[in-house]
Amino acid sequence: xxxxxxxxxxxxxxxxxxxxxxxxxxxxxxxxxxxxxxxxxxxxxxxxxxxxxxxxxxxxxxxxxxxxxxxxxxxxxxxxxxxxxxxxxxxxxxxxxxxxxxxxxxxxxxxxxxxxxxxxxxxxxxxxxxxxxxxxxxxxxxxxxxxxxxxxxxxxxxxxxxxxxxxxxxxxxxxxxxxxxxxxxxxxxxxxxxxxxxxxxxxxxxxxxxxxxxxxxxxxxx
Numbered sequence: 001x002x003x004x005x006x007x008x009x010x011x012x013x014x015x016x017x018x019x020x021x022x023x024x025x026x027x028x029x030x031x032x033x034x035x036x037x038x039x040x041x042x043x044x045x046x047x048x049x050x051x052x053x054x055x056x057x058x059x060x061x062x063x064x065x066x067x068x069x070x071x072x073x074x075x076x077x078x079x080x081x082x083x084x085x086x087x088x089x090x091x092x093x094x095x096x097x098x099x100x101x102x103x104x105x106x107x108x109x110x111x112x113x114x115x116x117x118x119x120x121x122x123x124x125x126x127x128x129x130x131x132x133x134x135x136x137x138x139x140x141x142x143x144x145x146x147x148x149x150x151x152x153x154x155x156x157x158x159x160x161x162x163x164x165x166x167x168x169x170x171x172x173x174x175x176x177x178x179x180x181x182x183x184x185x186x187x188x189x190x191x192x193x194x195x196x197x198x199x200x201x202x203x204x205x206x207x208x209x210x211x212x213x214x215x216x217x218x219x220x221x222x
Contacts, residue, residue, distance in 0.1 A: 059221030062121050062211040063191065068098045075100060078115035083107055086116050094134045094168050094207035102193060106200035117192040120149065121211065125184040130219035131191065131211050132178050134168045137204040143194040144171050148186040155183060178219045
């Protein structure tokens with residue numbers, strides 16, 4: 001009798017692994033199609049890609065959807081959508097399945113600078129924040145800018161790098177260059193990606209954007 005009950009239990013577990021949520025899972029025992037392995041090691045329904053970066057919980061990323069897996073709706077064109085088109089890029093992302101494409105379409109009035117900028121993020125005056133992203137494209141240089149919002153104006157910290165269409169470049173390239181101590185009167189910041197002096201149809205492709213707080217000022221958490 002015990003052997004029979006054990007066989008039934010094993011069969012039920014096998015059938016559940018084939019299609020039931022709640023089965024145990026691991027790196028060597030994946031979930032069936034349509035499910036994903038939770039942090040607790042249990043198969044749950046696959047709800048699609050994660051929008052947020054949870055890779056370093058001790059230094060949370062202040063940029064939501066930093067890998068653009070959930071689209072580019074958080075980013076707006078500088079100049080206007082007739083001149084700057086912001087879209088998802090699925091060819092050769094740095095990680096995941098998507099990146100962000102910023103493309104310039106030249107009009108009668110040639111632009112000296114085109115960009116995509118993200119949401120305002122509240123900060124505390126005088127604190128240290130750090131920034132980093134990966135870029136490639138067809139313009140001569142790609143620029144990442146962190147804009148501080150202050151009463152009566154703003155202040156930009158930027159870094160530029162030569163870019164090529166196929167090779168990703170990390171900007172800034174070193175920990176020392178990623179550090180920003182914001183002004184005592186700074187209330188928020190946003191990240192902006194720019195092409196300067198672009199030619200018609202020049203593109204800037206961006207992925208894996210990070211902006212995080214660094215209480216010890218090291219900027220080495222990511």
